[in-house]
Amino acid sequence: MNQTPETEEICILALMRTPGVGSVTIRQLISYCGSAKNVFKADYKKLIRIPGVGEKVVKAILTKYQMSDAAAEFENCRKLGIGLHFFTDSTYPLRLKPLYDAPIALYSKGNFNFNAGRAVGIVGTRQVSEYGKSVTESIIRELQPYNALIVSGLAYGVDIVAHRASLQHNLQTIGVMASGIDVIYPAAHKKTALDMQHNGGLVTENPLETKPDFMRFPARNRIIAGLSDVVIVIESGKKGGSLITVEFAQNYHREVYAVPGMIGNTQSEGCNGLIRDHKASIFTSVDDFINALGWVLEAAADKPTPKSLSLSFDGFTQDEGQILSMLKQKGTTQIDELAWHSGMHLNKLATLLLNLEFQGMIKSLPGKKYSLI
Template structure:
């Protein structure tokens, strides 16, 4: 237990080390076999790691981030803040394979980050009465699907969605562009506290972090990454919601846009998304669910670590990771590469190599559209 705690503290220390970014941190942990081993490595070992230059190696040897990382860990324990590290088994499986996945997430509440269905609802801060009514209807109609609603706790569509979820007892997660101890805007603090009973608040930012122009787009990528489908309710032509859409498309996630009045500036962004084929037209939740293949019977992402004989058949002669992929394909049939990646927790590059080997062994076959199935 103490070793696990030290590993988490060491990961935080790397995050706080000047000049060491997320890509470099992943490289360091991979080559050294753990975050704590990075700080035990000497200069000769560090300099041999691809992408680690002399400056970064010398900075790591000073262990500048260790004290700050330990303090952050202790502060989180005192405040009841949960830390999710990308190396943890329960780290959000939708985020883990992404090229820009957060290294650490901070959360408070009772949330299921690996829920079977997640919906991102975003839109303008200057939401109209029409936008509020549509958002309320979407939330109410999502209840039978037991979807977790993800949004950004901002003015307008975001807070309307969160409050509608509270009203209809649907789980909702607010992704913040600040530390968990800095609720922004402050007027939404009461709603944020209420959300902790069925969902909660989430961020990648350390305690005390103030929201700034760089953190909002970064926040939007997490909303897109956590969501199977993103619905844009209202957006101006240059609205911030369009940034979320760009991330969602990069992650190969579904996007729907709500059409509005041709006279409404709040709907110009939605109409442009539809016109540019960047979003499907949203009509009803049921029609959206049918379009993306939802089934009301499921409630949680199948756990790839499950050992139930009924859910995970045994594949003798294969590695654990190969068996995991084969089990997913046997249980779910044809699957897209991205779905396989986030359900298995395997990085896309590694998964592609693994699938190629399984093809050579005559176990799986590739299909058009980056889809795979058992032979």
């Protein structure tokens, strides 16, 4: 009988299948052991000393019983044309990499760019009103010139309206799922899900054949927030998944906007509450956030680069030059992403950014973003 090939990818999948082990714990294990393969090579004494790793988890890792299932899943994904994006890969979404609780791996199907220059998360109630539908479709229409990636959850209501409007206006759209990539939920959206794969697609962190259990939806919502530059809540009651998405978006320093509704309308209580409590800015049009995010239309972006961006970084320290070079290459960038790519501690990076701002080289933008002047 052939032994299961314990590649790094298969070992990561095996850790994801280990009871009691989530994305934060997997990062901890890999950080201490150097790789997922080394986690399974480690002995009890080494594993039990890792902070946050208890005896049950250590014993589950040492059995390696999950390795064969992980190998089979890896092969099934290859056969079915399902993409696998591990957090150590270059194909992993850059917006997610700096997040402490980001998925260790993502499954994908379709044709889209995780790292599109602009990404908008659109969420809301499953019982969307005609007003909510109209606003959602209007937002998508206004976003078309900006070639934004539309991120939502494939659910009834606002989600599916956003996906279908994106297809109509030829914008890439991603449906983040609370199930396995091969389990379309709700089944009524299967045709739309298939259509999305021609200009967009599906994404999940869950293994194949995973059913959409209730507890998986909040985890799904954090991915929607993480993949987006800005999250717009169309309609929401006092409670619901949209408000959970907002909490994640705020933790990730994403811009949040809420569409106001009539006083007393239960479908707008959540949105009105977000605005009242200063947890979201009021949304009246796409213009509300394009300036805050530093977006420009493609025609403007194609103009010759201003002379100020052709500058030399002589006279700056090595660290300052590194920051300026990254901002020149990437454009407007969130501080967590600068920290990730530079390898600098956030405290040090914040000091350098402040100094560069005083020198008139960069400017700070809402959402802890920075750009060259």
